[in-house]
Amino acid sequence: MTTRIPLPLTQFVVKMHSRCDLACDHCYVYEHADSSWRARPKVIGDEILTRAAERLGEHAVAHRLTAIRVVLHGGEPLLAGPDRLRRAARTLRAALPSGCALDLRIHTNGVLLSRAFCDLFAETGIKVGISLDGDKAANDRHRRYADGRSSHPQVLRAVALLREPAYRHLYAGLLCTIDVENDPVRVYRALAELDPPAVDFLLPHATWDEPPKRPAGQGDTPYADWLLAVHGLWEADGRPFAVRTFESVHRTLRGFSSLTESLGLEPSDLAVLETDGTFEQADSLKTAYDGAPATGLNVFDHSLDDLARHPGIAARQSGLPGLSPTCRSCPVVRSCGGGLYAHRYRSDDGGGGFDHPSVYCGDLMTLINGIAAHGSPVVVPAQGGEPVVPAALTPPQLDELARGYGGADTVRALTRSQLALTRAMLAAAWDASGQGRAEAWSLLAELDVAAPAAVDAVLAHPYARAWAARRLAGDLGTDLGPLAALAAAAAVRAGRGDAVAVPVRGGWLHLPTLGRIAAPAGEAVVTGLAGGFSVRAADGSVRTTLDEPLRRIRLAPGWTVSLEDVDPLRDSHDHAVSERLSTGELLDWTGALREAGELLGRDLPGYADGMRAGLTTVTPLRPGPAGRDISSAARQAFGAVGIARPATAPTLALLLAHEFQHVKLGAVLDLLDLYDRSDDTLYLAPWRPDPRPLEGLLQGTYAHLAVTEYWGTRSLAYDGLPGEAADRARREFALWRQYTAEAVERLAESGSLTSAGLRFADGMRETVTPWLAVPLPPAAEQAAARARQERAMA
Incomplete structure (x- = not known):
């Protein structure tokens, strides 16, 4: 037998209990074609758990795996009881090599979840996923007890437990099986109210033999329409939680991997261990035909390498060549991936049961094309329908940025x-x-x-x-x-x-x-x-x-930047970059940056917090002509600024703040239009002799909000004090507050700002106007007026 396997297995479902305390009519384990559960023991035995852990450890060592995910499942896994769940967690963790992490989860209907279980999961590091189909009406459509009673109150109680501060870290998310007769808006809102870290929206398991219901009057692609309605709400809310289906479509459209086996061409690396110790393929195959997931292998006689070589596992790892001719020629195949393997099944085709497109083929194409049509990034419509707020930012965040902060x-x-x-x-x-x-x-x-x-x-x-x-x-x-x-x-x-x-x-x-x-x-x-x-x-x-x-310098607690002097692509700035710094130059930079970090926290606190979060890299530039400070922000290098080290740390602090304003505004301009890009008029910036395109004026104005506040803060600190440093601070403050206020009005009067651009102009005006009211000595105002006159005549 060959020792080579197509792909190691890294995701496992371990069935802790083979029965359930609910009677959900859409359950693929008990309500679909496969009936193997009837012959299996109710609870997994200790000997099986021990051998399974050994198999996982062997597999991790042989393939140098750095992580394995195990989901404790059922039936209903909580029926196995706390002692067995604790034993499973400890046994699995103990068997893995030191370099392999265990991502251990449990998926439950929640009705038995208690504080004692939560304490156990906190002790053993088990994250908890809950099945919930929406509000009470949506959930009661399928998830009921055998006698017809609703399970919804018990599930809400379980989620409330997981949302408590002591257990919040255990809350893995919610799993919602779609029913197109449920209102997507109500379902989304009901789930969102529970503040989940993630929600999985699952298509109900179906095949060409047993197709999904398509209610009259809902069109040809009701599942896509349902999901697109939810997607629109999710985008409008700023993507408040992870949704693997939506994120997988976004990722695969950009050429990256899917996050779910239901989409994309990535090979499946999942297997199932049943309570009797047998290995099976994915549980979803139970919906195809009786015995579909069976492999004939078990944990005692077969290794996980044996399981990885099984033809059924290999078929789910074959990517594009393993799809039907219809799928291989489809324009969205790299996002769709043919859909979930089980959903391709048809029994009347002469033997190639899974060599078909998904029974949800039309829905998947409509969903992928619908998400792609939104573009990236998506913009949230305002009340009147005009796009004003990017989904990546909340309205308060946009207003905060508009004010310069x-x-x-x-x-x-x-x-x-x-x-x-x-x-x-x-x-x-x-x-x-x-x-x-x-x-x-x-x-x-x-x-x-x-x-x-x-x-x-x-x-x-x-x-x-x-x-x-x-x-x-x-x-x-x-x-x-x-x-x-x-x-x-x-x-x-x-x-x-x-x-x-x-x-x-x-x-x-x-x-x-x-x-x-x-x-x-x-x-x-x-x-x-x-x-x-x-x-x-x-x-x-x-x-x-x-x-x-790469050298890193700690500017302040929680703020470390890279001093980038080796990356060959760092020459993205408008000025020549420095070569590798000598030891002496590195020491000079280290001291200057640390002092600048302290000054930013003191003099520009409204800007410093954002800089700590986003300014990650300082690229040394070659010095400019004597007496001229050199700095730059590259449009395609978010998080970096280029600076030739100035003579003093206060000047370095000012340059860092100035350039990071450009960094922020560039990121905003990647999200939405602030001005009409067809406007080719050149505008005079008050601080420059040469006219600039509108974006140049906008960038300069935004950067000088920080410059104005920097000099305003220092001027106030010198209030009533004599000296050259105090005089300079007052003179620079008088100059830059006037320049910036004039530039804001020039932008607002250009006639080329979009509604979002006008919103930015209003925010900048709101920031600079109070500085205009700060009293200054006549000498400072006169010096600033002379400087403006000299600049105008240059």
């Missing part, structure tokens, strides 16, 4: 939207490249499922999308090496043993977010290992350490 939560919302944009741009650039470096792209997609935090950390690096931006702008001279470097950095962070070849440029192998290694020309193979990495260069030499690691 933006706290930590608001900037984190911008960060999430920028991460999504980076993914989309990388996918588009790779797709347009002729799809070279497929191994690097495939690895990124795989790690996005297996180690999403590693991928997010790399893609959140400000210069991660610089390559994609250049490719999409028509610079086809850039090759795919940076994509391979991103995949390699993610592999190192994941530490799973993945390997990828990366080109060496200019004698250096660069790993974004980590640093660089000296290497001979050619390609080097980077392998991410637990706790480290190895790099095999073209000459056969092997390295396991970085020659020049």
